[in-house]
Amino acid sequence: HVQLVESGGGSVQAGGSLRLSCAASRLHYDFDNFSMGWFRQAPGKEREAIAAIDKRNGPTFYAESVKGRFSIAKDNANHTLYLQMNSLKPEDTATYYCAADIRPLGLRQTYGYWGKGTQVTVS
Secondary structure (H helix, E strand, O other), X not given: OOEEEEEOOEEEOOOOOEEEEEEEEOOOOOHHHOEEEEEEEOOOOXXXXXXXXXXXXXXXXXXXXXXXXXXXXXXXXXXEEEEEEOOOOHHHOEEEEEEEEOOOOOOOOOOOEEOOOEEEEEO
């Protein structure tokens, strides 16, 4: 089944930037046919949907908490999803997960395939 592997997390000072990557493999459809999203979960908090992009270069969606600071993009040639994170705040500290699905789910949390996450710490 589809495998998703996140990378690019780390520790950064407030105001800094990070770019997360999510490499997809074992795809049973063209990568372009997958809608994908980024989610995060901080300790003691519920998982939050923060950005998503629908299949076939469809619309993008952002949570209000990251709008204007984060940007989601798909590289169909390299089967990779990105999340550019700028102007990071301590409240952005969380484990970040990518997810994929054939359905156009936007910011809903019912994606069928999930990565194992990458930690982002902002101090």
